[in-house]
Amino acid sequence: MPLTTQILNRLFNVTLPKNSTPKIVIIGAGFGGLFAAKGLRRTDAEVTIIDQQNHHLFQPLLYQVATAGLSPSDIAWPIRNILKKHHNTKVLLDTVTGINTQDSEVLLGDKTVPYDYLIIATGAKHTYFGNNNWEKHAPGLKSIDDATNIRRQILMAFEQAEMCDDENERKRFLTFTVVGAGPTGVELAGTIAELARRTVAEDFRHIDSRSARVLLLEGGPRVLPSFPEKLSRYAKYALNDLGVEVLLEHSVTDCNERGVVVAGEEIPSATILWAAGVQASAAGRWLDCKTDKAGRVIVSPDLSLKEHMNIFVIGDTALVTDSAGVPVPGIAPAAKQQGRYVAKLISNRITGDVDSKAFRYKDYGNLATIGRKSAVIDMPGLRMKGFLAWIIWVLVHIYFLIGVRAPLAVATKWAWQYLTFGRGARLITGKK
Amino acid sequence: MPLTTQILNRLFNVTLPKNSTPKIVIIGAGFGGLFAAKGLRRTDAEVTIIDQQNHHLFQPLLYQVATAGLSPSDIAWPIRNILKKHHNTKVLLDTVTGINTQDSEVLLGDKTVPYDYLIIATGAKHTYFGNNNWEKHAPGLKSIDDATNIRRQILMAFEQAEMCDDENERKRFLTFTVVGAGPTGVELAGTIAELARRTVAEDFRHIDSRSARVLLLEGGPRVLPSFPEKLSRYAKYALNDLGVEVLLEHSVTDCNERGVVVAGEEIPSATILWAAGVQASAAGRWLDCKTDKAGRVIVSPDLSLKEHMNIFVIGDTALVTDSAGVPVPGIAPAAKQQGRYVAKLISNRITGDVDSKAFRYKDYGNLATIGRKSAVIDMPGLRMKGFLAWIIWVLVHIYFLIGVRAPLAVATKWAWQYLTFGRGARLITGKK
Numbered sequence: 001m002p003l004t005t006q007i008l009n010r011l012f013n014v015t016l017p018k019n020s021t022p023k024i025v026i027i028g029a030g031f032g033g034l035f036a037a038k039g040l041r042r043t044d045a046e047v048t049i050i051d052q053q054n055h056h057l058f059q060p061l062l063y064q065v066a067t068a069g070l071s072p073s074d075i076a077w078p079i080r081n082i083l084k085k086h087h088n089t090k091v092l093l094d095t096v097t098g099i100n101t102q103d104s105e106v107l108l109g110d111k112t113v114p115y116d117y118l119i120i121a122t123g124a125k126h127t128y129f130g131n132n133n134w135e136k137h138a139p140g141l142k143s144i145d146d147a148t149n150i151r152r153q154i155l156m157a158f159e160q161a162e163m164c165d166d167e168n169e170r171k172r173f174l175t176f177t178v179v180g181a182g183p184t185g186v187e188l189a190g191t192i193a194e195l196a197r198r199t200v201a202e203d204f205r206h207i208d209s210r211s212a213r214v215l216l217l218e219g220g221p222r223v224l225p226s227f228p229e230k231l232s233r234y235a236k237y238a239l240n241d242l243g244v245e246v247l248l249e250h251s252v253t254d255c256n257e258r259g260v261v262v263a264g265e266e267i268p269s270a271t272i273l274w275a276a277g278v279q280a281s282a283a284g285r286w287l288d289c290k291t292d293k294a295g296r297v298i299v300s301p302d303l304s305l306k307e308h309m310n311i312f313v314i315g316d317t318a319l320v321t322d323s324a325g326v327p328v329p330g331i332a333p334a335a336k337q338q339g340r341y342v343a344k345l346i347s348n349r350i351t352g353d354v355d356s357k358a359f360r361y362k363d364y365g366n367l368a369t370i371g372r373k374s375a376v377i378d379m380p381g382l383r384m385k386g387f388l389a390w391i392i393w394v395l396v397h398i399y400f401l402i403g404v405r406a407p408l409a410v411a412t413k414w415a416w417q418y419l420t421f422g423r424g425a426r427l428i429t430g431k432k
Numbered sequence: 433m434p435l436t437t438q439i440l441n442r443l444f445n446v447t448l449p450k451n452s453t454p455k456i457v458i459i460g461a462g463f464g465g466l467f468a469a470k471g472l473r474r475t476d477a478e479v480t481i482i483d484q485q486n487h488h489l490f491q492p493l494l495y496q497v498a499t500a501g502l503s504p505s506d507i508a509w510p511i512r513n514i515l516k517k518h519h520n521t522k523v524l525l526d527t528v529t530g531i532n533t534q535d536s537e538v539l540l541g542d543k544t545v546p547y548d549y550l551i552i553a554t555g556a557k558h559t560y561f562g563n564n565n566w567e568k569h570a571p572g573l574k575s576i577d578d579a580t581n582i583r584r585q586i587l588m589a590f591e592q593a594e595m596c597d598d599e600n601e602r603k604r605f606l607t608f609t610v611v612g613a614g615p616t617g618v619e620l621a622g623t624i625a626e627l628a629r630r631t632v633a634e635d636f637r638h639i640d641s642r643s644a645r646v647l648l649l650e651g652g653p654r655v656l657p658s659f660p661e662k663l664s665r666y667a668k669y670a671l672n673d674l675g676v677e678v679l680l681e682h683s684v685t686d687c688n689e690r691g692v693v694v695a696g697e698e699i700p701s702a703t704i705l706w707a708a709g710v711q712a713s714a715a716g717r718w719l720d721c722k723t724d725k726a727g728r729v730i731v732s733p734d735l736s737l738k739e740h741m742n743i744f745v746i747g748d749t750a751l752v753t754d755s756a757g758v759p760v761p762g763i764a765p766a767a768k769q770q771g772r773y774v775a776k777l778i779s780n781r782i783t784g785d786v787d788s789k790a791f792r793y794k795d796y797g798n799l800a801t802i803g804r805k806s807a808v809i810d811m812p813g814l815r816m817k818g819f820l821a822w823i824i825w826v827l828v829h830i831y832f833l834i835g836v837r838a839p840l841a842v843a844t845k846w847a848w849q850y851l852t853f854g855r856g857a858r859l860i861t862g863k864k
Binding site for chain 1: 485486487503504505506508509510512513516517522523524525526576577580587591594595632634635636637638857858859860861
C-alpha cells in the first residue's frame, strides 16, 4: 500500500483493501456519472457504473421526443456502447436500493457491490409539492418512457377531439396546459403550439387544430426565472407570438381528470404536463446525511461528504455553491464539470496525491429555445435573443452531442423538419 | 341517380342513398388499405379509412426495429399525414367491432359508420395453431409495439446473462430461438446472430456474447419454402455462416417460461420468437362468410363478396388465386396491387362503368435477406443470391419506401450501420 494511502486511511478512516486494485462505483449514467466514468478511463482502478436504464439520455432534447420531433434513439445510446473501449469499466443495469457506508457496499436488492470510492450521480425527479396524486393527471418529463407516454397523450388528444361530437369535450381535448415556465416548460409549450398551428394543421377534417389552446402556467412573476429579466420579457413575447397563453403568478391548486384548477377556477384540459418542481433523488436518504429542502445532499468543497471522504455526490443530487456562494444550477454542463472534477480527484488520490483543490464551476451560460425560430442566450459577456440565438442554440447542442455520438443523423433530421415543418416521429405507441 | 347506378341497384340489391356522394369505407391502413385510399384520391366520394393505429407500417422492415437496427419512426408514419392532401378522405383512429351488412354499417363499439362501398384490408396476425398460451413465451412480430417489446427482450437477455452467476442460466439467457423459417424467421435469426457476434461483442465484461446460440426451428424440410429449392439451400448455408443453427423438420410441441420443446427434447431458451403461422384477421367472422383454413375470405375474381358486390376483401385477409389457380402470396406488393385495383373498380362503378375485369396479380418476385451481406432473389427471369442480391434487396426497399416517405434518413442510417456494425436503436424501453 502506498504511504499516502496509509496516511489517508489514518486521517479519514478510509479502509482500502490491501494489495488490490481500488474499486470505484458510480451510481447513475447521466451527464455527471458518464463524464466521471470517461475521466477514469486511464485510472488503474476497477470502475463499475450502475444505472436503472441501459441508455444514457441527452436530456436537454427530451422535450423533442415528447413533442414527436425526434425519435428516442436520436438522443439516447446504450451506456455499454459509449464505454465499450473502457476496459477498466463494467456497466450494471440494476436498481440501487441503498448504501451500506459501514461496510462500503452499494445494495442492489440482495446483491452488494463493494466500493473504495463511491460517486453518486442519481439526478433529480419532478415533485408535486406533496400532491403526488397529481402525477397521473400531470406527468413530468424525465425519461424516454415519460417522453413517449407524453407524445402518445398529446397526439391522442387531437385524435379524440377529431372524433368528439360534444363542443365542450372537444375544447377540453384541444386545451394543453404546461405547468412551470422554466426552460423545459417554455420549450414544451412552444413546441406544442407549433405542432397544433403548423405540423398537424392539414391532418384533420372535423377540427381545426390551429384553434388549440396552449397554456403556460407559472407561479412566479416571469417566465425563465433563471435568466435576466429582459430575456424573460422577450421569451414571453415570443411565446405569445407562437400562440401560447402565458399566465404568470398563477399557481395550480389541483390537477384532476377534467383539468387544472388555478386561482379557484377550473380550466378543462385533457393534457397537463408538469414542469414545475424538481426534487433530488433518494441519495440523501440512502446516506442518511444532511440535505437542503429540495433533497440535495450538502457536500464539501471537493464534492465529498464530510463524514465519508471517499463518497462523492455530484450533479442534481448535490447542493454545490460557486465561489460567490450561489448554488450551481442543475444543468448538464455543471454535472459534466463535476463528473470530470471528481474523476481527476480520485485518480490523484489513487496515485498518492491527497491535495485536493475545491471544485470551481465554470459558467458557460444558459440557453433556452422558444419554438423553431427563437431562443434566448445568457452567457458571460453575451446576451442574445431571436433567430440568431436559435441558430447558436442549435450549434451548441450539436456540439455537445458530438461528445457522445455522431450527430449527423440528428442534424439532418432537424434541418429536414425546419424546412418542412413535419415532425417525423408522430407515432402513437404503447398501451394507454 | 345515374341510370347505371339504378341498374346496379336492381341487379345486385345494392342500395345507394339518393342524391348523395357515395360513401367508401376502408378498414385497415396497411399496404392494401393505404393504396386503395391513394387510388381513390380523385374519386367523387366520401372516403373514410379506419385503423386501430395512427400509423401506416412498412412491415417488410419491422424485423429491423425488433433487432435494434432502425427506430420505429424510420418505418412508420401517421396515416393522416400520408393522406393529408386527400381532401375527400377522413382518417378514423378506432377499432372495428363488426359489420352490419343488412344496414351497410361498420360498427365501432356503439358508434356506426355507414358505407356504400366497403374495402376490408385488415391483414393477418400470427397463430399458434390452437396453443394460444404459447404467445406470452413466444411473441410474434406484427406491430411496432411487438417490435419494441421483442427488442427489449433480446437486449435484456444479454444484460441478464451478464449479471448471472449460474452457468446453466447464463446459457439459457444466451439461447435465442426463432420458430419458423419463412422470410421473417430467416431475417430475425440472421440479424440476432450478427447482433451477438459483432454489434454487442465488445460491450460486456463477464459474458462473451459471441458464444450466444441462435436456433432457427422449421417444421418443414427447408428454409424459405416459398423460394426455389436451390435458393433455400443457399439460405441455409448463409445462415450457418452467420452462426445460426438451422434445425429442419423440427416441430415445436411446447413453449414455456424455460424454453422450447422440440421432438421431445427441451431446449432452455430465454428468448423465443414466433414466426411460424399466420391467420387472417376477423373479417370472415364479421361478414359471416366462407373462409379457408387460414381464415382468409374467399372472394370473387373482382375481389368482392358473392353475397355483397359492394364489399371487397383484399390483402392477407382474402384468398385470391392467380390465373393458374395458385393463391397470390401474402406480401406487400400483392396487397398494393389489390388496393389499387379495387380503387379503380369502385371509381369506375361510381362513374357508371359496371364492367369489371377480374384482378390479375403481377408477380414481381420475392426477396429475403440473410444478415448484412447476402440475400436471395426469385424474380421472373432472375434468380440471384449473395452480396449483389443483397444490394438489390436494399435498393428495392428504398424504392418502395419512396412511395410513402423520403427515405434519405433511413438510407443514411443503413449505410452508417453497414460501415460501423453499430445498431443505433439499442434502447431498452417500456415496462417489463
